[in-house]
Amino acid sequence: MQQREKLKYLEGEIAKGINKMKLKGDQNKSRTFIVRISSALLGAFVTIALGLQTTSLTTELKNFALICGALISVVNTLDSIAGYRALWVKQKLTLSQLYTLRNEIEFYKAGLEENDTVDEAKVQEFFAKYQSIWETASNEWLRLRKEQEQEEGEGNR
Template identity: 35%
Template sequence: MQNQANQDRIEYLYNSIDSQISSFRMRRQENKRKATHIKIFVILLGAMTTIALGLQVDSIYGDLIKNIALIFSSIITAINTIELFFNYRALWIRYTQTTVQLYALKAELDFLSKSSEITEEQLIKIFNKLQSILAETNLEWTSFRKDPA
């Protein structure tokens, strides 16, 4: 049977891991949605630009359609710049990796808690892994902000 101090630490680790999983799952979904919407929007605007430039119309509407195509093209440039800055796709991938790592860490804690008594050393090792996962994710997030390319 686990002593009370270890039980408290186990509970703390479970709560911390569950909280982080929930947070990263939410952020992963949010970034996936944003990345997908941006990609679809850029594809649609690109197609509409191509169609507008290819239309054969009289001179009355020809200039208007070319101006609309120019506006669409400018919007595409702006959206791509925003996506490059926020890097939703890369964050989606990173947060997916982090979520998987956290699930693996929780499985490790589950395995240890089902076996014989968990030692303080094992608990510290799991805590350090949790901190390492979060630090690695934060470091990558920071690098995305410093250099979006």
């Protein structure tokens, strides 16, 4: 495979990675928002239900507040187990690194004439950076999972 073809292949893989991280990042951003808003809304419902002064619905309002309070626990547990915010931040970092690498390659190519040979060492450098980005992302994901497992283990004591 010629160096230009290798570079083109790498650009395609970077584009796939960017699309993947954008999608996953957007999903986890939305999940983070939903979980946080749900918790806040449920907390507000508890406050309102307990604060209303009506004799005809006292029992129903207390029961509603109790259910909302229980749901807050479920939502917050989901947040701590899934770690949507931490994943979102990690994915944004990976996305930023992929954009940076893409820009470095485009800058390098902009300096080449049509008949210039692509430097093999440069292609290898770009590929090593690409591999490093994914290795760092994988290690960070594993670290987050280990932290969550430790937190779950401590919560069961």
